[in-house]
Amino acid sequence: DADVTQTPRNRITKTGKRIMLECSQTKGHDRMYWYRQDPGLGLQLIYYSFDVKDINKGEISDGYSVSRQAQAKFSLSLESAIPNQTALYFCATQGRSQETQYFGPGTRLLVL
């Protein structure tokens, strides 16, 4: 089983709809992250959480919100989706003393 899972893997929605992307991990890591990937731009950090009670904005948090329901779960919400939020979204986790992040398989989102 994968250590970091994301659901759904693909989603098509319409402008103005609220949607939620879920991330779960079995690695026991404290830190979790949400990124978006756009062609030619690499990954941009949306939000991150260092533990259940800690939520921080990243570079591009406008239009997004997150919820850390438990150590193993970190969800990303688009309150009112817009077309320029069409992108590939990645969740990542990191242990407190570890040097690197571990990524989920990604969620491909299309906003019409």
Place this chain on the structure above:
Amino acid sequence: GEDVEQSLFLSVREGDSSVINCTYTDSSSTYLYWYKQEPGAGLQLLTYIFSNMDMKQDQRLTVLLNKKDKHLSLRIADTQTGDSAIYFCASSRNNNDMRFGAGTRLTVKP
């Protein structure tokens, strides 16, 4: 300018060596990373180097770090068609605030 820069495309022949280059701006970066992304998949950590090292070798992969010039490279020896992917350079300061380049798409031709 961007925090981490890398060229967008590289094409090599099977069996040749590939060299992917990256520059970064944060002189306080403590870790430099190379990730590989295959089509439809997430990012997979290939290797990383601590900023007080200048070289790290792992089988076919060699990472070179020039801290003075803030330049990082990834050399893949004997490149295979399975190495075709997008390679991301990233930097972080004390395991926090990871910054990614835009990715280099490596195409390996038979």
